Amino acid sequence: MTGWHAPDDLVTRYADGSLAETDAWSLEKHLERCGPCAARVSHAARAGAAGPVLAEVRDAVLAAVLEAAPATAAVPAARVRTAPPAASVPDRAPAAPRAPRASGGRLTRILWAAGPAVRGAWTGAVLLVALGAVALAYGGGGAGARPLLLALAPVVPVAGVALSYGRHADPLHEIAASSPSGGLRLLLARTAAVLAVSAPSLTAAGLLMPSSGPRLPAGPAAAGWLLPGLALTLASLVLSGWLGCRTATAVVGGGWLLAVSAPLLLSTGTGLTAGLTEQLSLYFTGASSQGCWAAATVLCALLLAARRTAYDRLETM
Structure with a gap:
């Protein structure tokens, strides 16, 4: 019992699902200690749009319990075991302490639960692309394998986000996204x-691949795509608040x-591999280009923080 009680408008918005995530979390902590407010929230939930559904669930549970009650009463008394007197119970040896779980297994479980893309075919596709590019560069003599890998690397995380969040990716998405830990927090975790x-996979593949040949211009560093990839990923998260995750x-x-391929289609003076290498060097190499990507990353992060309430019910309808 506390001296503060939730206002009526706060209770109403919590019951109909329009309360912001942080406020809902705070109210739920208050309801654990305040019986009157918990009763008011329960009454508001039953009086709202979810009231008929809750009544149907309650009736179904009661019917199942009443059907199981006669079967339980029909159990013969001989099968019911009574506990022996306390004096006849032998002393038990203390239970052995549990062995600590390996940190690697815990990390695996966290990654497994973090998103459908990580435990689906997307992870295998990423590893296949990385290993295939390395094999092509060494075994097939493909001089364009490295620039092609660096051109695709920034959009690989974007594709992973599309496969990690939404009704199409998670059968329990509506329940998870409607919880206090859903919304933007769930999207950022995945x-x-x-x-x-x-x-790590794509960067390691870029480091293992040979550099450009003597007839080709020097390409960007293997880690030059990381900041652009982060900026593009955050940009997709920002647009998700307006367009939805997949769109x-x-x-x-x-x-x-389009920004990578359009200059190559319009240019006729250089080869495909040389033109792609020059284009990626323009996008990835130099303090000016990396500074622009850093500014875009910071801007997208600020927009995410400013519009965090827009993700509370993202793709739940």
């Missing part, structure tokens, strides 16, 4: 899991591929 898989990732990924 994005971090996607980046944790794609960034936003399609716009950002398609825009990047």
Whole structure:
């Protein structure tokens, strides 16, 4: 019992699902200690749009319990075991302490639960692309494997985000996104899991691949795509607040591929591999280009923080 009680408008917005995530979390902590406010919230939930559904669930549970009660009463008394007197219970040896769980297994479980893309076919596709590019560069003599990998690397996390969030990716998305830990927090957690898989794999593949030949211009560094990839990923998250996750990732990924391929289609003076290498060097190499990507990353992060309430019920309808 506390001296403060939730106002009526706060209770009403919590019951109909329009209360912001942070306020809902605070109210739920208050309801754990305040019986009158918990009763008011329960009454508001039953009086709202979810009231008929809650009544149907309650009736179904009661009916199942009443049906199971006669079967339980029909159990023969001989089968009911009574506990022996306390004096006859032998002393038990203390239970052995549990062995500590390995940190690697815990990290695996966290990544497994963080997003559908990480535990789906997307992770295998990322590893296949990285290993295939390395094999092509060494075994097939493909001089354009490295610039092609660097051109696709920034949109790989964007594709992972599209496969990690939304009704199409998670059968329990509506329930998870409507919880206090859903919304932007859930979206950022699954994005971090996607980046944790794609960034090391693609960067390691770029480091293992040979540099450009003597007849080709020097390409960008293997880690030059990381900041652009982060900026594009955050840009897709920002657009998700207006367009939805799949549409936003399609716009950002398609825009990047168009920005890379359009100059190559319009240019006729250089080869495909040389032109792609020059284009990526323009986008990835130098303090000015990386500074622009850093500014875009900061801007997208600020927009995410400013519009965080727009993600509380993202793709739940």
